[in-house]
Amino acid sequence: MNGPPQPPPLQAPARAAAHVPLLSAEHLVRTLPGDPPVTLVADADLVIEPGKFTAIVGPSGCGKSSLLYLLALIDRPTGGRLLLEGQDVTPLSGDERAKLRLERFGFVFQFHFLLPEFDALENVMIPMRRLGRLSLAAAEARALELLGFMGLADKAHKSPDKLSGGERQRVAVARALANDPALVLGDEPTGNLDSVNSARVVDLFRQLAHEQGRAVVCVTHDPAIAEVADVRVTMLDGRVIEVKQQG
Amino acid sequence: MAGRLGLLLHIAAKHLLVRRRQTMVAVSGVAVGVGFFLAVSALMVGSQSDFVKTLIDAAPHIIVSDELRSPQPQPGRRVYGEGAVALRGYKVRNEVRGIKDWQRILREVDAIPGAIGSPSLSGAVTLRLGGREEALGIVGIDPAIEARVTTIGDKLRSGRLIDLERTQGGIIVSEELAQRLGLSMGDIVSATSARGASRSLRIVALFKKGQAQLGAGQGYMLLREAQSLLGRPFVINRIGVKLADPYQADAVAKRIEARHAYKAESWQERSADFLGLLLTRNVIMYTVVSAILLVASFGIYTAVSNSVADKRRDIAILRSIGFSQGDLQLIFVMEGLALAVIGVIAGWLLGFALMAVLGSLEFPIRGEIQHIPLDRSSRQYLIAAAASLTAGIVAAWLPARKSARVDPVDILRGAV
Structure with missing residues (x-):
């Protein structure tokens, strides 16, 4: 510690100059143990970029949700690697992955998945309170702002069972945005909504990507989402068979 | 960190409030256990010290x-x-x-x-x-x-x-x-x-x-x-x-005897048979009382175990948001601890009331009104609290471990 000051490096590491995607999957494999083993995801390669809205489509059981859980660090791959901003996150411990999910990722599921004992505002505040960067008052202000952005300012103190399906899903989106995530992931986020609410959520997702510069990844059956996405990833039998840049 | 613990406690409290009846049952179990522990040990310790006092004070130490x-x-x-x-x-x-x-x-x-x-x-x-x-x-x-x-x-x-x-x-x-x-x-x-x-x-x-x-x-x-x-x-x-402290009698007696050779008998030596009886009595009492507290902790185990089973979906949500396994376990241990703490406080009140009733009873013995000797020292309250809280934490921790084994992927995939 008390040695002479180190001379500055002659040149910055070469990699810093190169373009690093937000999230990239390299040969991701996920199999379930069994005889014979069940392959959910086989050798998937995928790059997720900020500011882009990516839709993952394919028939039921093609492994798109399994791929999403791998990308979301909720599930662990049995093979391949996953890089977050160039850093391999595959070997991280459960707690380290949980911390990354809390700080960098936000999730929206097909079913709203709000905590039933907490009202809308409290649900949105939970990730902020867990992260603990904001004071309680600041967290509440931000949660109200997010609910306002979702058009739900007047429903802040309603409990989830007093909200309609569309409203609940928008509360879930607000909660996903609570810690200002770089990546928002959706698992059939419109799967349970009528067409009006569906269109609203899709608009919201596009806004998150195009106006707020976040990476948005959605698994969907909904052709309307697949149409408007910037990148359309098609899967079949656990493999990524097509990655198509749209628009 | 305080914010995190506050949040976990908030979630634990919500879980308990939703299941009011089960919470009440678990709390009552602990309260009855603690209350009767206090009453029984006040009786036993009180009568014992009364007895020993008679033994000690009737004759020289x-x-x-x-x-x-x-x-x-x-x-x-x-x-x-x-x-x-x-x-x-x-x-x-x-x-x-x-x-x-x-x-x-x-x-x-x-x-x-x-x-x-x-x-x-x-x-x-x-x-x-x-x-x-x-x-x-x-x-x-x-x-x-x-x-x-x-x-x-x-x-x-x-x-x-x-x-x-x-x-x-x-x-x-x-x-x-x-x-x-x-x-x-x-x-x-x-x-x-x-x-x-x-x-x-x-x-x-x-x-x-x-x-x-x-x-x-x-x-x-x-x-x-x-x-x-x-x-x-x-x-x-x-x-x-x-002596100022009767429990020094053995040591002082040995010293006198060593110096002067005359037989110096302490009250403990004279009453070794009685003290042996008291020891047996204490072993019996603490066995029975530990059983009461143990049974009380079963209520906590059931409550926390049911809570974990009921809240599998919430566990998956919280895990996907970024709560660690430790966070989830802590939530459920806190639920058990909260039940134990409320139970202990209610049990203290119950024990206090039982002692008041016992203390007010009057028995005529040899033509004199006698009260049951009771030991009301705070030591009994602390023993009851320490035993219940420890049993409560263990009873909550066993099922809480199960929360860590909930795989969020299974729940999210088979979403209900």
Whole structure:
């Protein structure tokens, strides 16, 4: 510690100059143990970029949700690697992955998945309170702002069972945005909504990507989402068979 | 960190509030366990310390007597200890028994802070009244000192200990003996010692009946009058010692015995049989009471276990948001701990109320109103709380571990 000051490096590491995607999957494999083993995801390669809205489509059981859980660090791959901003996150411990999910990722599921004992505002505040960067008052202000952005300012103190399906899903989106995530992931986020609410959520997702510069990844059956996405990833039998840049 | 714990506690509290009935049942279990623990242990500890107090205070904490633990060896053996000595048909000189140099022992005892020694002489006399005779062990005491060493002064039905000083030839005997001889206060009775000396004594006070420690066959006189009646002037054969802390008696007794060779018996040594009984009693009590607390913790186990099972979906949501496995376990341990804490507080109130009821009961014993001796020290409250909280944490931790095994992927995939 008390040695002479180190001379500055002659040149910055070469990699810093190169373009690093937000999230990239390299040969991701996920199999379930069994005889014979069940392959959910086989050798998937995928790059997720900020500011882009990516839709993952394919028939039921093609492994798109399994791929999403791998990308979301909720599930662990049995093979391949996953890089977050160039850093391999595959070997991280459960707690380290949980911390990354809390700080960098936000999730929206097909079913709203709000905590039933907490009202809308409290649900949105939970990730902020867990992260603990904001004071309680600041967290509440931000949660109200997010609910306002979702058009739900007047429903802040309603409990989830007093909200309609569309409203609940928008509360879930607000909660996903609570810690200002770089990546928002959706698992059939419109799967349970009528067409009006569906269109609203899709608009919201596009806004998150195009106006707020976040990476948005959605698994969907909904052709309307697949149409408007910037990148359309098609899967079949656990493999990524097509990655198509749209628009 | 405080924010995180606050949030986890908030979630735990919500879980408990949703399941009010189960929460109530678990809390009541702990409360009843703690309440009855307090009541039972107050009874047991209270009666025990009352009993030990009677045991300790009735007689001196240490009795130094003129006996030796092992008889003195014959001088021949002492001198030729290593050689082959055969002694046969020797005559033992009749010594005047008594504690030699007793003033020195007394001075040493009085030098211990808070301790006081009371010298006495005991011997046997025969009481005669009319045609009846009764053997009586008499103890010669100095009433002013003896009153500070033992509680015999409190056990008099009539008269006072100090009356021995005021009356020539005063004696105190038990009510039973007085009844047998047909004596009452102020009556005169003749006493004859083993050496043939005879004297008239006047009853100045009577002991209450039923004092096992004193015995019906014992009487108290002034020390110098006893010495003259027994024909042993200036001799004492017993020193009763009272200490500030009765539980030091064993150690002090050993010290006195080591220095002066006279047998010094502590109250523990004299009452070893009773103390053994008390130990058994305590083992039984704590076994029963631990069982009560253990059963109470089953309620916590069930409550937390059901909570984990019910909240599998919430566990998956929280995990996907970024809560760690440790966070989830902590939530459920907090639920158990909260149940235990509320249960302990309710149990304290219940125990306090039970003690108040027990304490208000009155029992007439030997014509006197007696209350059940209760130990209300805060120690019992702390033991109950510590035991319940520990049992509660363990009972909550066992099912809480299961929350860590919930795989969010399974729940999210098979979403209901």
